[in-house]
Amino acid sequence: MSAVAAVLAAGSASRFGANKLGALLDGRPLLFHAIEAARAAPVSQVIVVAREGIDTGQWNGVPPVSVLTIESSALSQSLKVAASRARSLGASGLYVFLGDMPRIPHELAHKLAHEIGDNWAAAPRHHGRPGHPVLFSAAALPRIEGLSGDAGAGKLLRERSDVAWLDWPDPGVTLDVDRPADLERLRDTRG
Numbered sequence: 001m002s003a004v005a006a007v008l009a010a011g012s013a014s015r016f017g018a019n020k021l022g023a024l025l026d027g028r029p030l031l032f033h034a035i036e037a038a039r040a041a042p043v044s045q046v047i048v049v050a051r052e053g054i055d056t057g058q059w060n061g062v063p064p065v066s067v068l069t070i071e072s073s074a075l076s077q078s079l080k081v082a083a084s085r086a087r088s089l090g091a092s093g094l095y096v097f098l099g100d101m102p103r104i105p106h107e108l109a110h111k112l113a114h115e116i117g118d119n120w121a122a123a124p125r126h127h128g129r130p131g132h133p134v135l136f137s138a139a140a141l142p143r144i145e146g147l148s149g150d151a152g153a154g155k156l157l158r159e160r161s162d163v164a165w166l167d168w169p170d171p172g173v174t175l176d177v178d179r180p181a182d183l184e185r186l187r188d189t190r191g
Contacts, residue, residue: 003095116137
């Protein structure tokens, strides 16, 4: 089984103040950009982990995209659900994309697949700052399933010496949308 990709889209978007993932960027909802980046990855399936009511539009049910609906907006819960699904599928790894990061370069996932080797994970960084997507090996999935609270897997990555870091020139690996001003900056500076 090859790797699978998860697009995490279950957050509450409280700092944005509206339907963040449905906000338009380049004429399409923000979430669709993340799904397209995940579909460009070398994966057999893309899983969108979302809260009830999130519009996955044209992608919902379109192979290889499936939607898992959860009630919690905690990041750890989304990661746990994604890791559990990847393990149940016998996946060789799990790419984690964030639904509010629309400028992920589509070729990056292939580079991470090349870099991971026998490492626990592979991730990009831009000027020393960790970014996304992160590719976790199958060996990492049980540890991800043990996460709790609203923390992601960043702490797990920082604790390990067997993470392949790929220095990446494109700032899109670190650009996320938390507030309306972030979206406006992305509109003004095409990535």
